[in-house]
Amino acid sequence: MSFPLLTATAVLPALGAIATAAVPAAQRVAAKWLALLVSLGTLALAAVTLVRFDPDGARYQLTESHAWIPDFGVRYQLGVDGIGVALVALTALLIPFVILAGWHDADPMETGSRRWRPTQGFFALILAVEAMVIISFEATDVFLFYIFFEAMLIPMYFLIGGFGDRAHEHGDEAAATQRSYAAVKFLLYNLVGGLIMLAAVIGLYVVAGSFSLQEIVHARADGSLHMATSTERWLFLGFFFAFAVKAPLWPLHTWLPNAMGEATAPVAVLITAVVDKVGTFAMLRFCLQLFPEASKWATPAILVLALISIVYGALLAVGQRDIKRLVAYASISHFGFIILGIFALTTQGQSGATLYMVNHGISTAALMLVAGFLISRRGSRLIADYGGVQKVAPVLAGTFLIGSLATLSLPGLAPFVSEFLVLVGTFTRYPVVGIIATFGIVLAALYTLVLYQRTMTGPVRAEVAEMPDLRVRELLVVAPLIALLIFLGVYPKPITDIVNPAVKQTMSDVQKTDPQPEVEAAK
Amino acid sequence: MENLIALLIAAPLLGAAVLLCGGRRLDAVGQWIGTVLAAASFVIAAVLFADMLGKSPEDRTFTQHLFSWIAVGDFRADVGFQLDQLSMTFVLLITGVGSLIHVYSIGYMEHDERRRRFFGYLNLFLAAMLLLVLADNYLLLYVGWEGVGLASYLLIGFWQHKPSAATAAKKAFLVNRVGDMGLSIAIMLMFTTFGTFAFGPLLGTEGHSGIAGDAGEGKLTAIALMLLLAACGKSAQVPLQSWLGDAMEGPTPVSALIHAATMVTAGVYLIVRSAAVFNAAPDAQLVVTVVGGVTLLFGAIVGCAKDDIKKALAGSTMSQIGYMVLAAGLGPIGYVFAIMHLVTHGFFKAGLFLGAGSVMHGMNDEVDMRKFGGLRKYMPVTFVTFGLGYLAIIGFPGLSGFFSKDKIIEAAFAKGGTEGWILGGVALLGAAITAYYMTRVMIMTFFGEKRWQPDAEGHEPHPHESPSSMTIPMIVLAFGSVFAGAFFSIGDRFVHWLEPVTGHSEGDSPVSALTVTAATMVLLVVGAGIAYLQYGRSSVPVTAPRGSLLTRAARRDLYQDDFNHVVLVRGGEHLTRSLVYVDHTLVDGVVNGTAASVGGLSGRLRKLQNGYARSYAVSMFGGAAILVAATLLMRAV
């Protein structure tokens, strides 16, 4: 038996979480370093996984399968396809940056404040989230997936509710109230989604007699498992609802701005760049593969919702006064693009959507973390409280600008490739939808540049005049992310090569082929 | 030799990377790094040009394939370059004028603390612009297209501490984004129609005709119109013209390089490059000529009323690009002349802007022409070079503008039919207005009496000639403004040079070339004469008079911004504000309402928990009794 690489990738951060939590209270710094080392170790394991993964090999690789609850046919079954392995790598990649960026976020409050901040807990929770997210990307058993899909809410709840921003315009008391509101809202939304999904999971077991993704897909493909049209649709809706809450898709999005606004910037990155990706990933893996017919049936409605998300998220981003909420609404717009790509049911759309998940993770992390550095300096999240930062902190402003440009999908940076693929993929099948989605790129330019202009340019405001530029630790966080954005923008091939075969498989699951051009190129 | 193409781009890109990431250590030498790398790019271009001249005209397309960029399903985009005569023309113009302006900036930006960054941005611009003209497919072109947009954004907003500059930069980027939307839709349309968007298979190379003409005319018209939208954004054509005037907030070398000589002409490049598409879509071509004609007049009228020397020149740039777009819309009879005018315009307009910069340099950065006057004595070199540029742009016989603009006017008439007459007439009228506003600029700046005033801090300006690092580029450009046109036109050199790429046909003009030239001359004299009467004979008031209705409209850019403000900005603000409200109250309200009603229900249920052991016991007994009763009942049934 070979080394269980996938289990190891998830177990290492889980053990790390326990170990970090167990570090004595006095050894606060040691806990941070431990967490960072564990996350780097996980990154190394994920890198090995990526190398060991053969894009042209079997669909699911590095598989592991053990009986778990035999009475219900639940198995501990792991395996990654190109899409899964890319997202595992993304998660493992981002966590060290999240930890490094949040290095001081959970330090004890300055003396005089009675609030207690369990530093160890903060980092342990981040690692716990990492472990659960990774195993969600790897699980090929529906029940196993469901458990971790839901379980990751618990550490996220504490991360949002327990470690808010120090910066709040209405003081600590109001901050605590809003924070717990955001955390509860996050939890309730996702729990409701999860419960509906649980019903669908059970329903699926009743119909199919198995929780194994591969078994069900095979059985459906060779006709041995027949599913009535209405059953399939209901089950599809149950799954999709949960994923649409997590993703989030309009109109189930309102928890995201609250959660991202109240959480610290690194936690906000964790939410939008890592945890939410499970939602879109699961649409690709579970909705499309388990319920191909229902997926096709629901496509028009989902495309409309995705379009609304794109335009609506962007418009609301324009209207925000709060930097972090602005990024949250921008993310809603971007998730619209991802879902659009998935349900356009073209290879360009789906490869683009997968690439988009990766690129959005990196670009939002870059923008949000720099925004977090900015906010921690001034102690305010309001855009109006800034101005002229460029003059006093040019490096900070420069990185912020690059993050903004990545958000508006400037060609040459990674998000452009994915956004364009999604647009092309959508356009080939649904030209009108593609054209409307293209408006999103104009709106994206509007909200990012307005944000940049209001915070960074203009005369220097007195409150920011003393603002220090990025420190070494902060530069260490941002520089690699920016380098990655540029690299993947110029040379996305490493990812597309891994993702393409998996997308081809998914396309054959739903029995769709790309539309052909009118005029055949002379080849 | 072909492997040098990538180096063309790599040199300035390296410069940008080094200068922008290098930190303060490079502050002292930044300008030299930037200039040397720009010049290196020019040298490589010259080497390639010499090599190209050595080959037969059919054999002059160089290609270089670097790597596969995006490959998903049938969607393939490569990073590859194509250097043909059209690209070569642009490469020489970009690197040549670009290098000169780097040199000029060494003097102009001498006292700016962020000079290193300025040169980094300039190099970034060169790299992006070269990528734009060297790309061998539309998607890579798009990268360059937005890359120059970014460089333009950074450079317009270079003095970011000025809110007006930051706003202008944002506006330029946004308006361009609307155009970019057109380009991306065009690429998507090409992909769905042809399955490719690479120049080779689509547009054809070296004798092989592409497949561009094989699609239905409706599709081709759609593609062409989307390309036109892109061109309108980048080249400041109506209706996306509003950003160019504001873009003058940037440092003057930027205005000269980006907003006069090179970037704004990218739209013309796009149209001429896509000739195969436009040729098969006559309706779209008509729209192109209309856009060109309207912009030609629009820019010229705006240019007449502006007192800000740079904005007057910006209006002129719009107008001249209108000529180019008009020519490009004429099809094979106009492509070559569009590019020829583009090149000569690159010389004289860059020279004019540099001259304006030189004037501002000597006048405490004053831009209001009403506060200039009589400067010819103080700035002789600037005066002479600016004067030569002036003569070139109004089409003084023998100078560059004369050759290139005349050809466009002839071609417009040669379009034939009513359209030909209208377009020709518009072009002729434009020539007259050009003569008027340029004469106005010339007189207000260099002639008449001094009208200088101390600036806000009370410093009296002391006009002086600029340092040689600034005057030398101006002299070189003036040289080009004088001789380029004649050089290109003698023996139809330029036509023969570009013909293999763009194709060329002589139209059948209803009016003879001589008549056109004569008419142009008459109109030139009339236009210049009116300006002389208005501004040369009588003194120029320091504060602008109220002016006629048209003047007031032109001063406000024919109300373009007011229109945008009312329709887009205010409408958009209302929309976003109401959406924020809706999101908060309606979408979120439904959820919060559910939560509240659940909370209310549980509040009522909570009252049952009164804490008395006896009442709990009652419910226990009651429950047990109900269970027993139910069991009995079930058994009975």
Place this chain on the structure above:
Amino acid sequence: MNPVNYLYLSALLFTIGATGVLIRRNAIVVFMCIELMLNACNLAFVVFSRMHGNLDGQIIAFFTMVVAAAEVVVGLAIIVSLFRSRHSASVDDASLMKL
């Protein structure tokens, strides 16, 4: 004698116990009523054991006695400490467990 009569007695005792639990306030009385209910059950178990002719009921009755004894220990301790802190043995005074 007909064993069913013992069942009637058991039911009567149980009802008396239940009524006592519901209406009396003194904790000690409530407690005794609970014991009464338990013993009513015990009686029923024994009767059923006799009627069915096996020992299961008697075994359960022993269990019940053990449980009742344990309950007495814990319950009395609670009542005593309650009385000490509140100087009253009324169950209504111990109504602090509500939300």
